[in-house]
Amino acid sequence: MPAPLKRDLPAAPVQIFAPVFDPSAKPNDDARERLARTRDALKEANGRLEAGRAWYDGVRQSYGSEQ
Numbered sequence: 001m002p003a004p005l006k007r008d009l010p011a012a013p014v015q016i017f018a019p020v021f022d023p024s025a026k027p028n029d030d031a032r033e034r035l036a037r038t039r040d041a042l043k044e045a046n047g048r049l050e051a052g053r054a055w056y057d058g059v060r061q062s063y064g065s066e067q
Helices: 030-066
Strands: none
Touching: none
8 A cells, every 4th residue: 555645735824814803893983983994804804815815726736736
């Protein structure tokens, strides 16, 4: 029986998979300011998801290629 394959995969990029700041409301917050903070947090989170997907696609491509 052949030996199992061993692969050394790269570590996940911490900056992509880090949590996004929670813009929770505080008492007496201006609703427009809270909405802007929430919008900014969603943009950041979506950007990280896109970057994570691109990183993973790169890992998959390098895993399948002959080097």
